[in-house]
Amino acid sequence: MSESLPISLDDVRDAARIIEGQVERTPMRKSKTLSEITGAEIWIKFENQQFTAAFKERGALNKLSRLTDEEKAVGVIAASAGNHSQGVAYHGRRLGIPVTICMPVTTPFNKVEHTRAFGARVLLEGNTFDEAKAYAETVRQREGLTFIHPFDDPHIMAGQGTAALEMFEDGPELDVLVVPIGGGGLISGCATVAKALKPDIRVVGVQAAMYPSMFAAIQGREAKTGGASIAEGISVKQPGELTQKVVRALVDEIVLVEEEHLERAITLFADVEKTIAEGAGAAGLAALLAHPSKFAGKRVGLVLCGGNIDTRLLASVLTRALVREKRLSNIRIIGDDRPGLLALVSKIIGDNGANIMEVAHNRIALDVPAKGAEFDILMETRDAQHTQEIIDALAQAGYPPRRN
Secondary structure: OOOOOOOOHHHHHHHHHHHOOOOOOOOEEEEHHHHHHHOOEEEEEEHHHOOOOEOHHHHHHHHHHOOOHHHHHHOEEEEOOOHHHHHHHHHHHHHOOOEEEEEOOOOOHHHHHHHHHOOOEEEEOOOOHHHHHHHHHHHHHHHOOEEOOOOOOHHHHHHHHHHHHHHHHHOOOOOEEEEEOOOOHHHHHHHHHHHHHOOOOEEEEEEEOOOOHHHHHHOOOOOOOOOOOOOHHHOOOOOOHHHHHHHHHHOOEEEEEOHHHHHHHHHHHHHOOOOOOOOOOOHHHHHHHHOHHHOOOOEEEEEEOEOOOOHHHHHHHHHHHHHHOOOEEEEEEEEEOOOOHHHHHHHHHHHOOOEEEEEEEEOOOOOOOOOEEEEEEEEEOOOHHHHHHHHHHHHHOOOOOEEO
16 A cells, blocks of 8 residues: 555544544445345445434544634534434534534435534535535634535545444455445545455445536546436535545556436335435445456455435335336226216226225316217226236236326
8 A cells, every 4th residue: 555645544543533432333234135136145334323314424524623622613514425424413513523514405404403402503505515515614714613525535435434344343254345435535535445355356336327526537438427316425526535545556447337227226125124224325235236247256345335315205116116117007097977887897996906106087078079078097007017017907807007
């Protein structure tokens, strides 16, 4: 490892000593089912079990603990899409340090309210992390606060690396370590540990395809970023300068994942592991779903780095998964507007084992006969084959449906 890199294994070990007993030592477990699904042997580090449900506590506490008494008295400021802010706010309150947080206006409500609940002053400004960060710099200069960077700081990077230190203490001989990348703090710390303890391990970073900032930076080109990614925690337009140095030196590859893979990963964590992952937290698993050949037959360590997802968004993701699996289907039937028609159709659906979720009538659509009726039926089935069986039964009865 080059001495020019901003952190070393000793820095991470120092951070581990500082934060010991003040953050959760989260478990790492093998997932038999996800291993079967992906073709790799998957070991999951459950950082969503931190008190603030994310790994960010590690770096925040390490940094806050190293401030001077004067800096602690004046207070600190941070910019974050949510998890860093909660880590700073929570441990700032524990240590008696006044905390101000600048967050994008697009930050999920639950992250905003949780941050306020930890006693921080929250300022909502800008639509992206970078805009919130620029505003935080203005406030810092005006009020003389100490800025706690979410990723481009050696103490932050070293603190985040303690997650990997625990993985190597607890886990098997990993072949691959897969880590989400936003600004690069987590993967910088984890890669530092991984390459020092096992030089031949493969370290793979994951970014949302909408925000390939580190991916592009390493290739020496400007990233095209933008859009409302479900992985807002890693939706960073500009990675850190220090983190880039570490990634260039120690990370073997960066892969991109589409929103569909992120959604599927969130669903699998909920359905298989019975645990909640936010979009960024699910990025590691999404990489295995998107690029299975890269990990097949390997022993893979995943960092489930956060579980702060808005409940409404989680409900939407899980419902969309049912639609993808054809377990929720919307069909349209046009027939005579006569008593008993809906009862007949409902009986056919029920007799074939499906559940009707919603029914909507439309008698004034111009593509429906004046004496006819059109109604949309949302039904729940076992799978795509079951849905087709019901469609066939309706057609045989003289009511061929159309899928919407």
